[in-house]
Amino acid sequence: MRDDIARFIDHLTVAGRSPHTLAGYRADLETLTGQLQPKTLAEAQAIDLRKALAQQHARGLGSRSLARRLSAWRQFYQWLQHSGQREDNPASALRAPKRDKLLPKALPVDGAAALLDRIEGDDELDARDRAIFELVYSCGLRLSETVGLNLQDVDFSDQLLRIRGKGGKERLAPIGAEAMRRLQTWLAQRQAAADEPALFTGRHGRRLGGRQIEKRLRDWAIKTGASQHVHPHMLRHSFASHLLQSSGDLRAVQELLGHANLSSTQIYTALDFQHLAKVYDQAHPRARQAPAKPDTDEDS
Structure with missing residues (x-):
């Protein structure tokens, strides 16, 4: 054969x-x-x-x-x-096992804070990067949603962000205090072409692309000594995981992420359970108790 x-x-x-x-x-x-x-x-x-x-x-x-x-x-x-060597195909009806469902990778709470707090510099693009990644983490943005943001999407009075998600669906998300502060710092330095509506722009004053955002975050992660590769979607996963850990409100997380189906959000419950299991193992007095030795005293 x-x-x-x-x-x-x-x-x-x-x-x-x-x-x-x-x-x-x-x-x-x-x-x-x-x-x-x-x-x-x-x-x-x-x-x-x-x-x-x-x-x-x-x-x-x-x-x-x-x-x-x-x-x-x-x-x-x-x-x-x-080629005439067989009349049938014995593999035609076979099916492979279902694909393994990979859990999204999320940073720990202190890891996300450490990364964002170390994005500092004197260049206006450093201020822009801090504003971008604070906003992604604050609002759970997809990369495409971040790229598509315009100045008019920020409601500074109510601290809300209008997001255009998949399928053109819009949603509103609250902007955290730190993200709002970083946005204001960036906008005070933003230089853009007169007809450019984009919230985040590059050196030439035009809308920043997704590849550029990915590269800037990768470079910042290396500079700040992150122990793993970090990409923008990881900040979205971190937003969802950390919010679920704190609130336990799956429906609210679904709305904030812009998921059409709750099943898309439920994957974060697995991350949440992993976190709870780890806390249990570390904190519960009997979680890792050594087994008792057998009693050899005949009078007991």
Whole structure:
């Protein structure tokens, strides 16, 4: 069957698949060959492939990798069908396990405060950066929402921010005192073209782009000694997680984030539970109590 694998790879090569894809498919099929022994690839039935998939899952292979391997198997057996070596495709009805749901990464409360407090400098762009990231953290903004903000979206009298979210939906969010103070500092230094409505502008006086914001936060995180890569969406996740930890009000967090469905917000309850579990382990007097030694006194 190794000859069949070689011919299949030749077929994919002619079809223009990348060397990386070819190497991955070859490895996936050779792994399957080892699992099926003494059967060959051509003799395998759906139950054999299902067993091989389950074994790989049990060994810790992630859902993404399993889906890729299953795709390689399907294409191989489809090629065997077209070349007249099989009448069926035993992989056609198989499904990979559901993709692992990755929890959003959030900074701890003190980590978010430490990062923001260290964004300081004499340049007006330093003041702008502090205002941007304080506002993102204060209002739970998406990157696209931050980029799209205009001067008229800030209500200084009521300390509210009008946000245009996904699908053009608008929402209002309160602006925290520190974010408001940093906004006022930035606007006192803001230099923009006369026809530029953007709240945040670059050196040329035009609207700041998302890539620039991402780069500035990455650079600040490195300068301030952050222990992990920090991106703007992490500040949004931190906003949601910290607000939920303090209030426990899932509906309010949903409204502030601009989520259409509560299910999108519920992922933060997992982060909140992780926080509570950690607090419990550290604080509860019996959380980590050592097991009692067995009593050996015969008279007891």
